[in-house]
Structure formats: C-alpha cells, structure tokens
Amino acid sequence: MGMQSVAVACGALTLCLALTTATNPGFVVRITQAGLDYAQEQAIASLEKKLAQLKLPDISGDSRVLRVGKVHYELSRLRLRDFHLPYSRITPISNKGLQVSISNAFAELDGDWRVKFLFIRDHGSFDLRVENIYIKILLRLGSDTSGKPTISTPDCSAHISKVRVLFSGKLGWLYNLFHSVIERRLRKILEDKVCDKVAMSVYNELQTYIRTLPVTARIDDKIGIDYSLVAPPRATAQSLDADLKGEFYSLGHRSPVPFSPLPLAFPSDHERMVYFGASSYFFNTAGIAYHEAGALVFEITEAMIPKDVEFKLNTSVFSAFIPQLEEKYPNMPMKFRASTPTAPFLTVGEGGISFQPIVDVQAYAILPNSSLAPLFLLSLTGNVSAVINVRSGRIVGSLDVGRIRLSLKDSAVGTFQVRMMQSLINILTSSTLLPRLNARLDEGFPLPLLDRIQLSNILVRFHQNFLLLGADVRFQPRR
Numbered sequence: 001m002g003m004q005s006v007a008v009a010c011g012a013l014t015l016c017l018a019l020t021t022a023t024n025p026g027f028v029v030r031i032t033q034a035g036l037d038y039a040q041e042q043a044i045a046s047l048e049k050k051l052a053q054l055k056l057p058d059i060s061g062d063s064r065v066l067r068v069g070k071v072h073y074e075l076s077r078l079r080l081r082d083f084h085l086p087y088s089r090i091t092p093i094s095n096k097g098l099q100v101s102i103s104n105a106f107a108e109l110d111g112d113w114r115v116k117f118l119f120i121r122d123h124g125s126f127d128l129r130v131e132n133i134y135i136k137i138l139l140r141l142g143s144d145t146s147g148k149p150t151i152s153t154p155d156c157s158a159h160i161s162k163v164r165v166l167f168s169g170k171l172g173w174l175y176n177l178f179h180s181v182i183e184r185r186l187r188k189i190l191e192d193k194v195c196d197k198v199a200m201s202v203y204n205e206l207q208t209y210i211r212t213l214p215v216t217a218r219i220d221d222k223i224g225i226d227y228s229l230v231a232p233p234r235a236t237a238q239s240l241d242a243d244l245k246g247e248f249y250s251l252g253h254r255s256p257v258p259f260s261p262l263p264l265a266f267p268s269d270h271e272r273m274v275y276f277g278a279s280s281y282f283f284n285t286a287g288i289a290y291h292e293a294g295a296l297v298f299e300i301t302e303a304m305i306p307k308d309v310e311f312k313l314n315t316s317v318f319s320a321f322i323p324q325l326e327e328k329y330p331n332m333p334m335k336f337r338a339s340t341p342t343a344p345f346l347t348v349g350e351g352g353i354s355f356q357p358i359v360d361v362q363a364y365a366i367l368p369n370s371s372l373a374p375l376f377l378l379s380l381t382g383n384v385s386a387v388i389n390v391r392s393g394r395i396v397g398s399l400d401v402g403r404i405r406l407s408l409k410d411s412a413v414g415t416f417q418v419r420m421m422q423s424l425i426n427i428l429t430s431s432t433l434l435p436r437l438n439a440r441l442d443e444g445f446p447l448p449l450l451d452r453i454q455l456s457n458i459l460v461r462f463h464q465n466f467l468l469l470g471a472d473v474r475f476q477p478r479r
C-alpha cells in the first residue's frame with residue numbers, strides 16, 4: 001500500500017484505527033513469576049560457572065611506600081578459584097524487560113606477586129577474597145524479522161564493596177603497606193569483566209537457547225504451525241507474555257486466513273510456571289489447513305471395518321435400503337469416501353471445544369474391473385466435542401460424536417429413506433472414521449517449547465474463545 005492510500009484510509013478514523021491496531025495473537029505464552037524464578041535458578045547456576053572462568057590480566061605498577069621509596073610490583077597468574085552467586089532475584093519490569101539483581105556474591109582468587117625496590121627482588125603468592133559483589137542486569141527481549149525472540153543486556157552494573165588480599169612470602173608485609181592501591185585496581189578490573197562476561201553469556205548462551213523456540217513447528221509433510229512472535233515479548237508487573245501468531249498452515253500452499261484472532265481475556269492465574277492460551281483462531285486455522293491440504297478425506301473400505309463389527313460393506317447389504325442396487329450392481333464390494341466440503345469451524349467456550357462438521361460421504365460400488373461406480377452422496381452432521389490434554393509437550397485430543405444426522409444430497413440409484421441407514425452409518429463412523437481421527441489427534445500438536453523443556457502438573461481450562469493450559473516446567477540438562 002502506497003503512502004497516499006494510507007493517508008486516504010486514515011481519513012476515515014475507523015479504518016485508520018483498524019490499520020494501526022496490532023495483530024492479536026492466535027497463541028499466547030505467559031511465564032509467571034514462578035516460571036521466571038525457575039528460569040533464573042537455571043541461568044544463575046550457568047552464570048556462576050561462566051564467571052568462574054573469568055580470565056584476569058596481569059597487573060603491574062609502581063607505588064610509593066613510606067621509608068622504602070618506590071616499589072615496583074607485579075601480580076601475575078591471577079586465577080579465579082570460584083565465584084558464588086548465592087542471592088539473586090528476577091523481576092519483570094513493565095514495558096522494560098527483566099531485571100536480575102544479584103547480591104552478596106563473592107569470589108576467591110589467587111596468584112603470584114613479585115616486587116622490586118632498591119636492590120631487592122622477591123616473589124610469593126597471594127590469596128584474594130572479593131565480597132559483597134552486587135550485580136544488576138537488565139534483560140531486554142525483542143523479536144527479529146523471522147519472529148524469533150532476541151535478548152540483550154542494555155544495562156549491567158557490577159559493584160564490589162570489599163576486596164581482601166593476603167600476601168604471603170618474606171616480603172608479604174610490604175604489600176600489605178599498599179594493599180589498597182592493588183585492591184582498587186582489582187576491583188575495577190573485576191567490575192568491568194563481570195559485566196563483559198554477563199553480556200557474553202546472555203548473547204552466547206541465553207539468546208542461543210531462547211532461539212530454540214520452534215517458530216515454525218512442522219507437524220507432518222503437509223502441515224506446520226506458525227509460532228512466530230507477532231510482537232516483542234512483553235513484561236508486565238507479574239509476568240512475561242509472548243504473543244505468537246498461532247496459525248496452522250499448509251506447507252504446500254499457504255493462503256491468507258479469512259478471519260483474525262480475537263483478543264484473549266487471559267485470567268490472572270499464577271500458580272503454574274507457564275500458561276498457554278490457544279485461541280479459537282488457532283484451532284480454526286488447523287481446520288482450514290487440514291481441509292486445504294486434502295487431509296480431511298478418508299476412504300472407508302471393507303478392510304478397515306473391525307472384525308468384531310458384524311457388517312459387510314457391499315451392495316447385498318445396502319440393497320436392503322436401496323432395492324435398485326440389487327439389480328444394477330449385484331453383490332459387489334463398496335467403498336465410501338468421506339470429505340469435508342468446507343473447513344470445520346470450531347467454537348471454544350467455557351463448556352469446551354465443539355463443532356458441527358459437515359461431512360460428505362460418497363458411496364461407490366467397486367466394479368469387477370476395479371473402477372468405481374458412484375451410488376449416492378450423503379451429508380452427515382452432528383455435534384462433536386473434543387477432550388483436550390497435554391502429553392509430552394503436545395496438545396492431544398479426542399473427539400466424541402453425538403447423534404449423527406443424515407441427509408441424501410445426490411443419488412445415482414434413485415431416492416431412498418436415509419433414515420433406515422442411520423444405525424449402519426453410526427456404526428461405520430464410530431468404528432472407522434472416528435478411531436482414525438482420534439489416532440491422529442492422539443499424536444498431538446507440538447506446543448511452542450524451548451529445547452529440553454518438560455511439562456508437568458498440567459491444567460486444562462476452557463474460556464470464552466480460548467483454551468488455557470497451565471503447567472510447571474522442568475529443564476532437562478544435556479546428558
């Protein structure tokens with residue numbers, strides 16, 4: 001759209017509003033304080049290890065010491081023995097990001113010292129304890145053009161209020177005369193290095209990790225789910241929310257969805273670490289994608305009917321309802337082809353997920369030369385409800401069909417009373433079609449989870465227009 005047409009469109013206030021309103025997400029992920037706390041535990045443990053690997057430069061200089069004169073000193077082979085981050089807190093800050101505050105951290109180092117003054121040279125080792133380290137980090141989340149999350153540290157400050165160095169060796173006493181000079185220098189070096197290391201860890205580890213979000217989750221060779229971010233993740237006072245597109249699409253041919261997601265009225269639940277909101281948009285794009293990919297076409301043949309069903313799919317059986325079959329296609333096997341003339345439209349409400357699909361069922365006789373003779377076309381409809389659960393990080397479901405209503409849409413073998421066929425069709429549907437659909441739904445659809453995340457303590461709740469899933473999270477370390 002050119003500049004001019006935007007200006008024209010904005011002339012009418014309502015249109016302008018429609019153009020500037022951000023896209024509603026089809027899927028929302030909310031990380032609560034409990035989830036942030038868990039994430040922080042994992043991240044701090046990793047940061048502790050990274051900080052313990054800090055490399056510190058050698059230090060040298062001259063210092064004037066009373067009655068001794070100019071002393072040249074060198075500190076070398078500085079080695080961090082450990083770095084402890086015992087207290088930390090992560091807080092979402094509305095519209096800014098996540099604030100990580102680390103307090104009372106401490107570290108221990110050792111190294112070698114060397115001094116030169118007058119005609120004297122000596123060397124020894126030292127131990128250093130750094131205490132009361134305060135680190136404050138602001139993490140800002142964003143999204144890139146592919147809809148993957150990004151993370152940066154626009155702000156980091158480290159403050160050390162206590163450095164104690166202990167020199168041993170014959171001339172250790174000498175160092176202790178000007179320890180404050182050295183302590184000041186070491187403090188400055190450490191304060192800078194800590195923030196450098198934090199920025200590097202966030203970029204190398206955290207960003208790499210959060211980019212494992214599967215923004216395009218491939219389900220099979222036909223269908224994918226678009227989980228790309230539609231906006232940068234949003235910090236509120238209580239949580240971190242990520243708005244995702246949440247749209248199923250056909251891998252072969254993606255067409256624009258003819259409707260938009262409605263806003264989700266997310267409840268303020270916060271017991272679980274993470275909540276997922278899957279809108280009716282999400283489910284309806286699934287219907288469209290599967291319909292358009294031709295995945296909602298099912299052939300029903302004699303071979304598919306379970307052995308325990310006393311029922312044959314042949315013209316002798318059906319001629320009981322349609323006398324003309326007997327003379328036109330005597331004693332021939334039959335085949336049914338079920339398909340959806342339009343994509344099913346689902347409703348998500350407080351009572352659950354339900355829909356009234358229309359399924360066309362075309363019946364054929366299989367002629368001796370294997371070609372198919374169309375017999376009649378039935379239209380089936382009924383109330384279908386879905387039971388939803390989460391298993392292995394996937395949304396799984398199963399469908400339950402109420403009474404099926406039949407109507408005859410077309411017939412090549414004259415009209416007949418479809419009502420008579422009701423129980424036969426019920427058996428066919430419940431013994432062949434439904435188990436196939438449910439087997440597929442039982443494989444489930446992947447939730448947008450980062451690598452090595454396992455969900456537990458699942459909660460499933462229905463709200464107007466969306467399904468709310470809650471879970472606790474466990475990070476599986478690499479073995």
Ligand SMILES: *[C@@H]1O[C@H](CO)[C@@H](O)[C@H](O)[C@H]1NC(C)=O
Binds near residue numbers: 316317
């Ligand atoms: C059709 O079904 C009837 C009843 O089950 C059976 O007796 C007959 O052999 C079947 N015919 C064919 C061609 O399968």
Ligand SMILES: *[C@@H]1O[C@H](CO)[C@@H](O)[C@H](O)[C@H]1NC(C)=O
Binds near residue numbers: 367369
């Ligand atoms: C199969 O047989 C039917 C009827 O006998 C005939 O009309 C049709 O052309 C045949 N099809 C093929 C592929 O031979």
Ligand SMILES: *[C@@H]1O[C@H](CO)[C@@H](O)[C@H](O)[C@H]1NC(C)=O
Binds near residue numbers: 402
């Ligand atoms: C489906 O449910 C609605 C309301 O619960 C009802 O009015 C309708 O008759 C049902 N349809 C069928 C085919 O059972």
